[in-house]
Amino acid sequence: MENYRQSVSRADPGCVVILLDRSDSMKLAWGRTGASLADGAALAVNNILLDMCIKATTEVNAPVRHYFDVGIFSYGARVGEAGEGVESAFGGALAGRGLVPLPELAEHPMAVREEPSIDLMPVSARMPVWVDPVHGHRTPMCQAIAVAGAHVFDWAAAHPDSFPPIVVNITDGMVTDSPYDGATLQDWARRLTSIETNDGATLFFNVFLSPFEVTEIVFPSDPGGLPPPGPDLFALSSPLPRPMVDNARVDGYDVRPGARGLAFNVGRSTLLRVLQIGTRVPDRVR
Amino acid sequence: MTTRNAIVLALTAVCAAVGGLIGLQTWDLDFWRSVTVVVVGALLGVLLAFGVLTTDRRPVTRTHHPTPAVAEREPVFAQAASSSEPETKPANRTWWAEAPAPPATTTATKPQEPLRQGYDVDRAVVAQCPRCGDFRLDLKQDGESCAFHCRNPNCGHRWEWRAGTPWPTTVVRRNLTG
Numbered sequence: 018m019e020n021y022r023q024s025v026s027r028a029d030p031g032c033v034v035i036l037l038d039r040s041d042s043m044k045l046a047w048g049r050t051g052a053s054l055a056d057g058a059a060l061a062v063n064n065i066l067l068d069m070c071i072k073a074t075t076e077v078n079a080p081v082r083h084y085f086d087v088g089i090f091s092y093g094a095r096v097g098e099a100g101e102g103v104e105s106a107f108g109g110a111l112a113g114r115g116l117v118p119l120p121e122l123a124e125h126p127m128a129v130r131e132e133p134s135i136d137l138m139p140v141s142a143r144m145p146v147w148v149d150p151v152h153g154h155r156t157p158m159c160q161a162i163a164v165a166g167a168h169v170f171d172w173a174a175a176h177p178d179s180f181p182p183i184v185v186n187i188t189d190g191m192v193t194d195s196p197y198d199g200a201t202l203q204d205w206a207r208r209l210t211s212i213e214t215n216d217g218a219t220l221f222f223n224v225f226l227s228p229f230e231v232t233e234i235v236f237p238s239d240p241g242g243l244p245p246p247g248p249d250l251f252a253l254s255s256p257l258p259r260p261m262v263d264n265a266r267v268d269g270y271d272v273r274p275g276a277r278g279l280a281f282n283v284g285r286s287t288l289l290r291v292l293q294i295g296t297r298v299p300d301r302v303r
Numbered sequence: 304m305t306t307r308n309a310i311v312l313a314l315t316a317v318c319a320a321v322g323g324l325i326g327l328q329t330w331d332l333d334f335w336r337s338v339t340v341v342v343v344g345a346l347l348g349v350l351l352a353f354g355v356l357t358t359d360r361r362p363v364t365r366t367h368h369p370t371p372a373v374a375e376r377e378p379v380f381a382q383a384a385s386s387s388e389p390e391t392k393p394a395n396r397t398w399w400a401e402a403p404a405p406p407a408t409t410t411a412t413k414p415q416e417p418l419r420q421g422y423d424v425d426r427a428v429v430a431q432c433p434r435c436g437d438f439r440l441d442l443k444q445d446g447e448s449c450a451f452h453c454r455n456p457n458c459g460h461r462w463e464w465r466a467g468t469p470w471p472t473t474v475v476r477r478n479l480t481g
Contacts, residue, residue: 170398208399 020217021258023180024299025084031180032086032116032172033069033296035062036161037106038188038226039093043152045189045228048284052133054189054226055150057285060132062089062106062148062187065292070123072300081123084300086116088168092161094153101154103164107147115168122147156190159197162205166212169219173212180298181217184209187288189226191246206253220258222278222295223250224288234281235291236265238273247281254279264294312352319348433471434460 025031043055050057066087073084091106097113098104105113109127126145133141162184169182195202212219225247234243240251254277257265265272268290280291323341332340430440430451435458443450447467453460462471 167396167398170401211399 019259021180021260023178023214023216025180026300027083029176029179030083030085030118031298032088032169032176032182034088034090034116034165034169034182034184035065035292036158036165036184036186036188037062037089037091037148038156038158038186038190039091039095039106039151039153040156040188040190040193041093041153042156042190043093043150047226047228048230050285053150053152054228055152057288058187058226059148059150061285061288061292063132063144063146064289065296066122066147067144068293069119069296072297073119073123081120083118083120085119085296086172087119087122088114088116088165089148090161090165091148091151092157093155094151096149096151101157103157103161106151108149109147111147116172155193156188157194157197158186158188158192159194159200159202159205161186162202162209163197166205166209169209170212173214173219177215179214179216181214182212182219183222183296183298184219185222185224185292185295187224187226189228202249203253210255217258218255220255220261220278220295221253222280222291223254224280224283224291225250226288227282229282230284231282233283233287234279235270235283235287236272236276237279237281238275238277243281247279250281251277251279260298261294264297268294270294312349315348315352316345319345322348432458432460433462434458 023029037058039055043058044053046052047054047057052060066089069085069087070081073082074080075082089106090103092103093101095102095104096108105111105115107114107117107127110125111117111122111127123145126147127149128146129143130146131141132144132146165184169184173179173182192202195205197205200208206221210219210221234247236257237243237251240248243251257272257276257278261278262272262276265276278295280287283291320341323344326340326344430442431438432440432451432453432455435453435455437453437455437458439454441452441454448463448465450463451461464470
Protein backbone atom coordinates (compact mmCIF):
# COMPACT_ATOMS: atom_id res chain seq x y z
CA MET A 18 0.00 0.00 0.00
CA GLU A 19 1.28 3.47 -0.80
CA ASN A 20 2.52 5.47 2.17
CA TYR A 21 1.97 9.12 3.06
CA ARG A 22 -1.75 8.92 2.35
CA GLN A 23 -3.01 9.77 5.82
CA SER A 24 -4.57 13.18 6.34
CA VAL A 25 -4.29 15.09 9.59
CA SER A 26 -7.23 15.35 11.94
CA ARG A 27 -7.78 15.80 15.63
CA ALA A 28 -7.96 12.02 15.94
CA ASP A 29 -4.74 11.52 13.99
CA PRO A 30 -2.69 14.72 14.29
CA GLY A 31 0.58 15.26 12.48
CA CYS A 32 3.98 16.16 13.88
CA VAL A 33 6.25 18.92 12.60
CA VAL A 34 9.71 19.45 14.04
CA ILE A 35 12.04 22.22 12.92
CA LEU A 36 15.76 22.05 13.68
CA LEU A 37 17.06 25.61 13.71
CA ASP A 38 20.75 26.38 13.28
CA ARG A 39 21.87 28.97 15.82
CA SER A 40 25.58 28.74 15.09
CA ASP A 41 27.87 31.75 14.92
CA SER A 42 27.73 31.97 11.12
CA MET A 43 24.02 32.76 11.29
CA LYS A 44 25.05 36.31 12.18
CA LEU A 45 26.01 36.99 8.55
CA ALA A 46 23.79 39.34 6.58
CA TRP A 47 21.30 37.56 4.32
CA GLY A 48 21.74 38.96 0.82
CA ARG A 49 20.54 42.53 0.55
CA THR A 50 17.98 42.21 3.32
CA GLY A 51 20.15 44.03 5.84
CA ALA A 52 19.12 41.45 8.42
CA SER A 53 21.08 38.40 9.51
CA LEU A 54 20.44 34.78 8.54
CA ALA A 55 19.30 34.23 12.13
CA ASP A 56 16.78 37.08 11.83
CA GLY A 57 15.40 35.70 8.56
CA ALA A 58 15.24 32.12 9.80
CA ALA A 59 13.43 33.12 13.00
CA LEU A 60 11.03 35.25 10.96
CA ALA A 61 10.29 32.33 8.64
CA VAL A 62 9.75 29.95 11.55
CA ASN A 63 7.38 32.38 13.27
CA ASN A 64 5.55 32.84 9.98
CA ILE A 65 5.11 29.13 9.40
CA LEU A 66 3.88 28.60 12.98
CA LEU A 67 1.30 31.36 12.54
CA ASP A 68 0.39 29.86 9.17
CA MET A 69 -0.23 26.47 10.77
CA CYS A 70 -2.37 28.03 13.51
CA ILE A 71 -4.48 29.87 10.95
CA LYS A 72 -4.93 26.79 8.77
CA ALA A 73 -6.05 24.81 11.81
CA THR A 74 -8.84 27.30 12.47
CA THR A 75 -11.79 26.23 10.39
CA GLU A 76 -14.23 28.92 11.46
CA VAL A 77 -13.95 32.57 12.39
CA ASN A 78 -13.17 32.97 16.10
CA ALA A 79 -13.14 29.20 16.55
CA PRO A 80 -10.31 27.70 18.58
CA VAL A 81 -7.27 26.32 16.81
CA ARG A 82 -7.71 22.61 16.18
CA HIS A 83 -5.18 20.08 17.35
CA TYR A 84 -3.99 19.12 13.88
CA PHE A 85 -0.28 19.09 14.73
CA ASP A 86 2.20 18.71 17.53
CA VAL A 87 5.06 21.09 16.89
CA GLY A 88 8.62 21.23 18.15
CA ILE A 89 11.38 23.74 17.40
CA PHE A 90 14.86 22.66 18.48
CA SER A 91 17.82 24.97 18.11
CA TYR A 92 21.45 23.95 17.92
CA GLY A 93 24.46 26.17 18.47
CA ALA A 94 24.17 29.00 20.97
CA ARG A 95 21.79 28.34 23.80
CA VAL A 96 19.53 30.82 25.52
CA GLY A 97 18.37 28.81 28.51
CA GLU A 98 21.94 28.19 29.66
CA ALA A 99 25.16 29.67 28.42
CA GLY A 100 27.28 27.78 25.94
CA GLU A 101 26.77 25.48 23.01
CA GLY A 102 24.15 22.79 22.76
CA VAL A 103 20.64 21.83 21.76
CA GLU A 104 17.49 23.11 23.38
CA SER A 105 13.86 23.88 22.69
CA ALA A 106 13.84 27.19 20.83
CA PHE A 107 10.49 28.24 22.24
CA GLY A 108 10.54 31.27 24.46
CA GLY A 109 8.12 32.58 27.06
CA ALA A 110 5.65 30.17 28.61
CA LEU A 111 6.72 27.35 26.28
CA ALA A 112 10.44 27.64 27.07
CA GLY A 113 12.01 24.22 27.46
CA ARG A 114 9.05 22.38 25.97
CA GLY A 115 9.58 19.67 23.36
CA LEU A 116 6.51 18.95 21.24
CA VAL A 117 3.64 21.33 21.86
CA PRO A 118 0.04 20.81 20.63
CA LEU A 119 -0.95 23.46 18.11
CA PRO A 120 -3.78 24.97 20.25
CA GLU A 121 -1.37 25.46 23.15
CA LEU A 122 1.19 26.96 20.81
CA ALA A 123 -1.40 29.41 19.51
CA GLU A 124 -2.22 30.45 23.07
CA HIS A 125 1.33 31.09 24.16
CA PRO A 126 3.50 33.18 21.87
CA MET A 127 6.34 34.79 23.77
CA ALA A 128 5.40 38.20 22.38
CA VAL A 129 3.34 39.97 19.77
CA ARG A 130 5.56 42.33 17.82
CA GLU A 131 5.82 44.42 14.72
CA GLU A 132 7.70 42.18 12.30
CA PRO A 133 8.93 42.99 8.79
CA SER A 134 7.47 41.33 5.72
CA ILE A 135 9.38 38.19 4.87
CA ASP A 136 9.36 38.93 1.16
CA LEU A 137 11.09 42.29 1.69
CA MET A 138 8.05 44.36 0.84
CA PRO A 139 8.19 47.69 2.69
CA VAL A 140 5.45 46.70 5.08
CA SER A 141 5.36 45.19 8.52
CA ALA A 142 2.68 43.57 10.58
CA ARG A 143 2.06 42.76 14.19
CA MET A 144 2.38 39.04 14.59
CA PRO A 145 2.95 36.54 17.36
CA VAL A 146 6.53 35.46 17.99
CA TRP A 147 7.57 32.09 19.37
CA VAL A 148 11.24 32.03 18.42
CA ASP A 149 13.95 34.71 18.67
CA PRO A 150 16.99 35.15 16.43
CA VAL A 151 20.06 33.83 18.22
CA HIS A 152 23.55 32.93 16.99
CA GLY A 153 26.82 31.76 18.44
CA HIS A 154 29.17 28.80 18.80
CA ARG A 155 29.47 25.83 16.42
CA THR A 156 26.93 23.61 14.60
CA PRO A 157 26.06 20.48 16.64
CA MET A 158 23.62 19.10 14.07
CA CYS A 159 24.02 15.46 15.11
CA GLN A 160 23.12 16.29 18.67
CA ALA A 161 20.09 18.18 17.41
CA ILE A 162 18.85 15.09 15.57
CA ALA A 163 19.55 12.98 18.63
CA VAL A 164 17.54 15.25 20.92
CA ALA A 165 14.68 15.81 18.49
CA GLY A 166 14.69 12.12 17.56
CA ALA A 167 13.81 11.12 21.10
CA HIS A 168 10.70 13.30 20.95
CA VAL A 169 9.81 12.09 17.46
CA PHE A 170 10.25 8.46 18.54
CA ASP A 171 7.86 8.86 21.48
CA TRP A 172 5.38 10.75 19.32
CA ALA A 173 5.36 8.08 16.60
CA ALA A 174 4.81 5.37 19.20
CA ALA A 175 1.80 7.29 20.53
CA HIS A 176 0.36 8.05 17.06
CA PRO A 177 0.79 4.89 14.97
CA ASP A 178 -1.93 5.82 12.48
CA SER A 179 -0.85 9.40 11.85
CA PHE A 180 0.95 10.92 8.90
CA PRO A 181 4.66 10.35 9.67
CA PRO A 182 6.61 13.06 11.49
CA ILE A 183 8.10 15.82 9.35
CA VAL A 184 11.50 17.13 10.44
CA VAL A 185 12.86 20.22 8.68
CA ASN A 186 16.47 21.22 9.28
CA ILE A 187 17.36 24.86 8.61
CA THR A 188 21.10 25.42 8.48
CA ASP A 189 23.79 27.57 6.90
CA GLY A 190 26.86 25.54 7.66
CA MET A 191 28.75 22.36 8.03
CA VAL A 192 28.10 19.99 10.88
CA THR A 193 30.78 20.27 13.56
CA ASP A 194 29.91 17.38 15.87
CA SER A 195 30.08 14.38 13.53
CA PRO A 196 30.65 11.72 14.72
CA TYR A 197 28.53 12.32 17.79
CA ASP A 198 28.14 9.56 20.32
CA GLY A 199 29.87 7.19 17.90
CA ALA A 200 27.56 7.91 14.96
CA THR A 201 28.06 10.14 11.93
CA LEU A 202 25.54 12.66 10.64
CA GLN A 203 24.44 10.11 8.04
CA ASP A 204 23.89 7.54 10.81
CA TRP A 205 21.82 10.01 12.80
CA ALA A 206 19.71 10.88 9.78
CA ARG A 207 19.20 7.16 9.13
CA ARG A 208 18.17 6.63 12.74
CA LEU A 209 15.72 9.52 12.50
CA THR A 210 14.14 8.34 9.26
CA SER A 211 13.85 4.80 10.60
CA ILE A 212 11.15 6.05 12.97
CA GLU A 213 7.87 5.10 11.31
CA THR A 214 4.15 5.21 11.68
CA ASN A 215 1.84 2.86 9.80
CA ASP A 216 1.74 5.51 7.06
CA GLY A 217 5.46 5.65 6.39
CA ALA A 218 8.86 6.73 7.61
CA THR A 219 9.77 10.04 9.20
CA LEU A 220 10.51 12.69 6.57
CA PHE A 221 13.76 14.60 6.94
CA PHE A 222 13.98 17.76 4.82
CA ASN A 223 16.93 20.14 4.69
CA VAL A 224 17.08 23.83 3.88
CA PHE A 225 20.49 25.39 3.33
CA LEU A 226 20.73 29.15 3.66
CA SER A 227 23.37 31.16 1.90
CA PRO A 228 24.37 34.71 2.83
CA PHE A 229 25.18 35.36 -0.83
CA GLU A 230 22.78 35.92 -3.67
CA VAL A 231 23.33 32.82 -5.73
CA THR A 232 21.05 30.55 -7.72
CA GLU A 233 18.44 28.81 -5.61
CA ILE A 234 18.04 25.07 -6.09
CA VAL A 235 14.77 23.74 -4.77
CA PHE A 236 13.78 20.05 -4.61
CA PRO A 237 16.59 18.72 -6.82
CA SER A 238 16.37 15.20 -8.18
CA ASP A 239 20.12 14.89 -8.72
CA PRO A 240 23.03 15.91 -6.46
CA GLY A 241 25.20 16.69 -9.49
CA GLY A 242 26.14 20.35 -9.67
CA LEU A 243 25.39 21.09 -6.03
CA PRO A 244 28.34 22.79 -4.32
CA PRO A 245 29.39 21.49 -0.87
CA PRO A 246 27.66 20.63 1.38
CA GLY A 247 24.86 20.15 -1.15
CA PRO A 248 25.61 16.52 -2.10
CA ASP A 249 25.82 15.54 1.57
CA LEU A 250 22.52 17.27 2.38
CA PHE A 251 20.95 15.67 -0.71
CA ALA A 252 21.93 12.24 0.56
CA LEU A 253 20.46 13.01 3.99
CA SER A 254 17.16 14.36 2.66
CA SER A 255 14.07 12.19 2.21
CA PRO A 256 12.50 11.80 -1.20
CA LEU A 257 9.49 14.09 -1.48
CA PRO A 258 6.33 12.04 -0.96
CA ARG A 259 3.30 12.49 -3.16
CA PRO A 260 1.48 15.14 -1.03
CA MET A 261 4.57 17.37 -0.97
CA VAL A 262 5.20 16.86 -4.69
CA ASP A 263 1.64 18.02 -5.33
CA ASN A 264 2.14 21.00 -2.98
CA ALA A 265 5.34 21.98 -4.76
CA ARG A 266 3.77 21.70 -8.21
CA VAL A 267 0.84 23.84 -7.10
CA ASP A 268 3.42 26.43 -6.03
CA GLY A 269 4.98 26.34 -9.48
CA TYR A 270 8.06 24.19 -8.85
CA ASP A 271 9.15 21.77 -11.56
CA VAL A 272 9.47 18.66 -9.42
CA ARG A 273 11.09 15.73 -11.20
CA PRO A 274 10.80 12.07 -10.20
CA GLY A 275 13.20 11.31 -7.38
CA ALA A 276 13.17 14.87 -6.07
CA ARG A 277 14.47 15.23 -2.53
CA GLY A 278 13.25 17.45 0.28
CA LEU A 279 16.20 19.79 -0.09
CA ALA A 280 16.30 23.51 -0.81
CA PHE A 281 19.75 24.98 -1.42
CA ASN A 282 20.91 28.60 -1.24
CA VAL A 283 17.38 29.82 -0.64
CA GLY A 284 16.31 33.38 0.04
CA ARG A 285 13.90 34.44 2.76
CA SER A 286 10.65 34.17 0.85
CA THR A 287 11.70 30.84 -0.66
CA LEU A 288 12.49 29.54 2.81
CA LEU A 289 8.93 30.26 3.89
CA ARG A 290 7.49 28.67 0.73
CA VAL A 291 9.60 25.55 1.25
CA LEU A 292 8.45 25.33 4.86
CA GLN A 293 4.85 25.67 3.70
CA ILE A 294 5.28 22.96 1.08
CA GLY A 295 7.05 20.65 3.50
CA THR A 296 4.54 21.02 6.33
CA ARG A 297 1.27 21.09 4.38
CA VAL A 298 -0.61 17.84 4.87
CA PRO A 299 -4.25 17.53 3.79
CA ASP A 300 -6.54 17.85 6.78
CA ARG A 301 -9.72 16.00 7.45
CA VAL A 302 -12.27 17.93 9.50
CA ARG A 303 -13.17 15.69 12.37
CA MET B 304 -34.42 45.85 16.43
CA THR B 305 -35.70 44.07 19.53
CA THR B 306 -38.89 45.00 21.42
CA ARG B 307 -36.79 46.24 24.30
CA ASN B 308 -34.84 48.55 22.07
CA ALA B 309 -38.05 49.89 20.48
CA ILE B 310 -39.49 50.66 23.92
CA VAL B 311 -36.31 52.46 25.00
CA LEU B 312 -36.31 54.50 21.80
CA ALA B 313 -39.96 55.48 22.18
CA LEU B 314 -39.46 56.42 25.83
CA THR B 315 -36.45 58.50 24.89
CA ALA B 316 -38.43 60.38 22.26
CA VAL B 317 -41.26 61.04 24.72
CA CYS B 318 -38.86 62.20 27.43
CA ALA B 319 -37.07 64.49 24.99
CA ALA B 320 -40.40 66.03 23.95
CA VAL B 321 -41.47 66.46 27.58
CA GLY B 322 -38.10 68.05 28.34
CA GLY B 323 -38.61 70.46 25.46
CA LEU B 324 -42.08 71.39 26.70
CA ILE B 325 -40.74 72.00 30.20
CA GLY B 326 -38.07 74.20 28.65
CA LEU B 327 -40.85 76.23 26.98
CA GLN B 328 -42.32 77.07 30.34
CA THR B 329 -38.94 78.34 31.48
CA TRP B 330 -37.95 80.44 28.48
CA ASP B 331 -41.36 81.72 27.23
CA LEU B 332 -40.57 81.41 23.51
CA ASP B 333 -42.86 82.17 20.56
CA PHE B 334 -44.70 79.37 18.70
CA TRP B 335 -42.17 78.50 15.94
CA ARG B 336 -39.19 78.70 18.27
CA SER B 337 -41.08 76.42 20.64
CA VAL B 338 -41.70 73.93 17.85
CA THR B 339 -38.03 74.09 16.87
CA VAL B 340 -36.87 73.43 20.44
CA VAL B 341 -39.20 70.42 20.79
CA VAL B 342 -38.27 68.90 17.44
CA VAL B 343 -34.52 69.38 17.87
CA GLY B 344 -34.68 68.07 21.43
CA ALA B 345 -36.61 65.01 20.31
CA LEU B 346 -34.23 64.35 17.43
CA LEU B 347 -31.16 64.66 19.65
CA GLY B 348 -32.69 62.29 22.19
CA VAL B 349 -33.52 59.71 19.56
CA LEU B 350 -30.10 59.95 17.98
CA LEU B 351 -28.40 59.61 21.36
CA ALA B 352 -30.49 56.56 22.25
CA PHE B 353 -29.89 55.07 18.82
CA GLY B 354 -26.16 55.51 19.22
CA VAL B 355 -26.16 53.97 22.67
CA LEU B 356 -28.28 51.00 21.63
CA THR B 357 -26.41 50.20 18.47
CA THR B 358 -22.93 50.41 19.95
CA ASP B 359 -21.36 46.95 19.69
CA ARG B 360 -20.82 45.79 23.23
CA ARG B 361 -19.76 42.25 22.41
CA PRO B 362 -16.51 41.19 23.95
CA VAL B 363 -13.59 42.07 21.75
CA THR B 364 -12.04 39.05 20.18
CA ARG B 365 -8.30 39.19 20.38
CA THR B 366 -6.60 38.37 17.17
CA HIS B 367 -3.44 37.70 19.05
CA HIS B 368 -3.29 35.94 22.28
CA PRO B 369 -3.17 37.61 25.62
CA THR B 370 0.18 36.48 26.83
CA PRO B 371 1.92 39.57 28.12
CA ALA B 372 4.84 40.48 25.95
CA VAL B 373 8.03 39.65 27.73
CA ALA B 374 10.93 41.96 27.48
CA GLU B 375 12.51 41.55 24.08
CA ARG B 376 15.70 39.60 24.23
CA GLU B 377 18.68 40.86 22.40
CA PRO B 378 20.15 38.39 19.97
CA VAL B 379 22.91 36.44 21.54
CA PHE B 380 26.32 37.36 20.21
CA ALA B 381 28.28 34.62 21.75
CA GLN B 382 31.98 34.16 21.96
CA ALA B 383 33.87 32.31 19.31
CA ALA B 384 33.52 28.57 19.33
CA SER B 385 34.58 27.14 22.61
CA SER B 386 36.69 24.05 22.78
CA SER B 387 34.40 22.28 25.19
CA GLU B 388 32.57 19.28 23.89
CA PRO B 389 28.84 19.55 23.30
CA GLU B 390 26.33 18.91 25.99
CA THR B 391 25.37 15.67 27.55
CA LYS B 392 23.82 12.90 25.55
CA PRO B 393 20.22 13.41 24.48
CA ALA B 394 18.21 12.79 27.58
CA ASN B 395 20.47 9.79 28.23
CA ARG B 396 18.34 7.75 25.86
CA THR B 397 19.22 5.42 23.05
CA TRP B 398 15.84 5.72 21.36
CA TRP B 399 17.22 4.40 18.08
CA ALA B 400 17.91 1.08 19.77
CA GLU B 401 14.49 0.80 21.38
CA ALA B 402 11.80 -1.32 19.83
CA PRO B 403 8.91 0.83 18.66
CA ALA B 404 5.78 0.48 20.71
CA PRO B 405 3.23 -1.80 19.09
CA PRO B 406 0.42 0.09 17.41
CA ALA B 407 -2.07 -1.10 19.98
CA THR B 408 -4.77 1.34 19.07
CA THR B 409 -5.17 0.23 15.49
CA THR B 410 -6.88 -3.09 16.03
CA ALA B 411 -8.95 -1.88 18.94
CA THR B 412 -10.44 1.19 17.33
CA LYS B 413 -10.66 0.34 13.64
CA PRO B 414 -14.05 -0.94 12.49
CA GLN B 415 -14.23 -4.48 11.17
CA GLU B 416 -13.60 -4.74 7.48
CA PRO B 417 -16.66 -6.14 5.67
CA LEU B 418 -16.35 -9.65 4.26
CA ARG B 419 -15.42 -9.43 0.62
CA GLN B 420 -15.64 -13.05 -0.46
CA GLY B 421 -17.15 -13.21 -3.92
CA TYR B 422 -16.64 -9.50 -4.45
CA ASP B 423 -14.78 -8.75 -7.66
CA VAL B 424 -13.96 -5.07 -7.79
CA ASP B 425 -13.22 -5.21 -11.52
CA ARG B 426 -16.70 -6.51 -12.27
CA ALA B 427 -18.61 -4.36 -9.81
CA VAL B 428 -21.18 -2.01 -11.33
CA VAL B 429 -22.91 0.82 -9.55
CA ALA B 430 -26.40 0.69 -11.01
CA GLN B 431 -28.75 3.62 -11.27
CA CYS B 432 -32.30 3.66 -12.57
CA PRO B 433 -32.20 5.23 -16.05
CA ARG B 434 -35.64 6.73 -15.49
CA CYS B 435 -35.51 8.40 -12.08
CA GLY B 436 -31.85 8.16 -11.06
CA ASP B 437 -32.57 6.16 -7.91
CA PHE B 438 -30.06 3.66 -6.62
CA ARG B 439 -32.60 1.51 -4.79
CA LEU B 440 -32.86 -1.36 -7.22
CA ASP B 441 -33.86 -5.03 -7.17
CA LEU B 442 -31.77 -7.29 -9.32
CA LYS B 443 -32.39 -10.75 -10.76
CA GLN B 444 -29.38 -12.20 -12.50
CA ASP B 445 -29.49 -14.98 -15.04
CA GLY B 446 -26.01 -15.63 -16.38
CA GLU B 447 -24.87 -12.46 -18.13
CA SER B 448 -28.41 -11.03 -18.18
CA CYS B 449 -29.74 -8.84 -15.42
CA ALA B 450 -33.31 -7.79 -14.77
CA PHE B 451 -33.68 -4.61 -12.73
CA HIS B 452 -36.65 -3.20 -10.89
CA CYS B 453 -36.53 0.29 -9.46
CA ARG B 454 -37.84 0.35 -5.90
CA ASN B 455 -38.61 4.05 -5.97
CA PRO B 456 -42.40 4.04 -5.28
CA ASN B 457 -42.84 6.97 -7.69
CA CYS B 458 -41.09 5.16 -10.53
CA GLY B 459 -41.14 1.32 -10.48
CA HIS B 460 -39.29 1.16 -13.80
CA ARG B 461 -38.24 -2.32 -15.03
CA TRP B 462 -35.49 -2.96 -17.54
CA GLU B 463 -33.01 -5.58 -18.61
CA TRP B 464 -29.32 -5.28 -19.27
CA ARG B 465 -26.71 -7.73 -20.53
CA ALA B 466 -23.03 -7.50 -19.59
CA GLY B 467 -21.05 -5.88 -22.39
CA THR B 468 -23.96 -3.87 -23.75
CA PRO B 469 -24.21 -0.13 -23.00
CA TRP B 470 -26.12 0.94 -19.93
CA PRO B 471 -29.42 2.58 -20.86
CA THR B 472 -29.15 6.34 -21.07
CA THR B 473 -30.18 7.90 -17.80
CA VAL B 474 -32.72 10.69 -18.08
CA VAL B 475 -33.77 11.70 -14.60
CA ARG B 476 -37.35 12.89 -14.46
CA ARG B 477 -37.79 15.28 -11.58
CA ASN B 478 -41.38 14.29 -10.89
CA LEU B 479 -40.23 10.73 -10.21
CA THR B 480 -37.34 11.43 -7.90
CA GLY B 481 -39.56 11.16 -4.83
